[in-house]
Amino acid sequence: MTTLSKSKEEMLDPSSTDMRLPSWSTPGSCAALSEVIEAARCALPADVLDFLEGGAGEERSLRENQEAFRRWNFVPQVMSGRGMPDLSTSFLGIPLAMPVLTSPFGADGLFHPQGQCAVARANAAEAVASIVPEAGTYSFEAVAEAAPDAARIAQLHPMGSPENFVTMLHRIEKAGYHAVCITVDCPTAGWRERDLQDRFGSDITTMISGNYPSDGPNRPEDVFGQLFAHSGVVWSWVQLGDLMNETSLPWIAKGVITGADARAAVAAGADAVLVSNHGGRQLDGVPAALDQLPEVVSAVAGRVEVALDSGIRRGSDIVTALALGANVVVIGRLAAYGLAAGGESGVRRVHQLLRAEMLTVLTLLGAGGVAELGSSAVRANFVL
Template sequence: MTDLTAKPASTPTSTPDATPASTPDTSGRMYPEETGFAVLQEIRDAALEYLSDDVVDFLEGGAGAETNLRANRGAFERWAIKTRPMSGVSRPQTATEFLGIPLASPILTAPFGGDGLFHEDGHLAVARANAACGTASMVPEAGTFSYEQVADTAPAAARIAQLHPFDHFEASAERAKKAGYTTLCVTVDCSTAGFRVRNRTNRFNPDLSYFGGNRDGVDTPQVAEMFERLLGLDTPAWDWARLAEATERCAMPWIAKGILTAEAAERAIEAGASALVVSNHGGRQLDPAPASIDALPEVAEVAAGRVHIALDSGVRSGSDIFTALALGADVVLIGRLAVYGLAAAGEHGVRRTIELLTEELSTIMMLAGRATVGEITADDLVRRPR
């Protein structure tokens, strides 16, 4: 197993450009006031100023030749949204719900691990931002903070606990349930970590504590053993039957994250999943794999009327959210965008990210003549010519 004991530098190398008004957070960084970030690009630019090069590669890199990473963006760009002049639509409503969780906007933050690498408040800040925006967090098992810590800081937003199908699955699920989570998100596409060339080239060795928030109270494996499993090729992998048995004993609704085919969607539903996340892990697992937005229609056809659907990987704008909803998703997950916000300005950065995405989505809905997210359909899209 790769040595994962040396902390990378992730302290600011310089101060990002900001409006004259600024405020410190708990780390001592000075951030723009709430109106400081006008667009998402400014948030990303600020984030990259704070992070060391190896942490940026960990964040932005993908598996293999990063074909899948590029495909996620290219696939979105092949879709255009129809405009509907004089539709009479004003003040579109972005509110929706996902598995009984009310959302002011169809956005969840993805369960990215190692959050303390990007900001010392990690998913505590992410959850607080979601609570302020009326959205929700998927809280990771391999995060810097425990399920309990995140739930305590923002119980309204910390509703979904992510975990892996390893031997300690039921212990982790029980722990999340006691902490107040109502739903599990099972990452099914990570029996081993992807072959991530940038991390290997950088000899990237983050301290395990960044990923070990939930190591206490779980008998086995401890966080180091979890990484042995994620990075090993000879570890026994679960199948759908074993997952179905474990989730039935847990007696909680669960989401299957990492679905890219109709076959996998059907197997997950048969195993008892209440929702599916169409995801290629942000291009970080199998390269090349289908772009998530390309896989969405066939998964949506299988899932229609049976389970909820979320879309993850490649979402970078409000127009991407609209496109995902049109092709069958109920909500989207934001991973890298949330990390940029976190690194740029902690809670405020994540909050501003969600606000800007929601504002852009609302603008596009008005121009496309859709008053609610439930009105958005495939009829709102057209393929761009090659």
């Protein structure tokens, strides 16, 4: 566990990072996402890799997230007469070259010295959007400065002081963000046994202090203490909706997996819902996010946009999610693997490989673009 015993300055110094990549696996030479993942696994210390790959409890929901995609088959239309597929779309008014955003994974300096700054630069180059974490190694302002042309959404936790929450909304507006993502499924941290067994996290505060430096008015332990102390008040939809009136930015409710919660999010004023079980990292035993997607899509009935994360590991998974009603997907672990494998170039390679596979799948499906995808493109291979 030497990683967390290093100072923050050492961890953010590229020369101090133990990058044990295979000689063949520079990001640009990776021919498949599996090679990016292998390179990341070689680069990361064991406890950090467990932090990235692990889930809550027995990790049932973690496994189900990926297995859910295997429960759907594609239904191709051959000889379609269409040209090459168009992957471009938009989300909350943000133009995207393909329907992908990166998730607000925190403690990003553990994976690469440049953390979310590198992710944002990669996303700007590939014309996709970043969701930038509140509990990140770099501040919202620093990420914005690192990639001024990037499409950026800022993430916040609905907990702690309402006054600090509103202050952060104003900071986000001032920093030029396009939207806000509220993580509603994390009033406390999940029971993550890999991290507990690794004795991981005692010094992680240094990696989540970007927005709350120790010499500022709020310390990380003050803002995020509820996550680890298992104490505090869980906010209501009414309270969150009232506070979101303090900004004119559109906002996403992240962590919704039921139709009832989706309708509550819409009633609270959300402009989008993100169907997610936090990558299986919060409550073990909940259904796979993909399994819940049709229920949420039906519940919102076109009133707001719908995104999906949890379990996406390849381009064909993205196509499946879009066919089942998602407007876009959000990738977390894949982006973190790319970051660990090679910083900005590693994240770019992840996007390039996702794009190439999506183009292949859509062409073979006979679809002219992501806008044409619907439920007729997939068929369940299971009996409800």
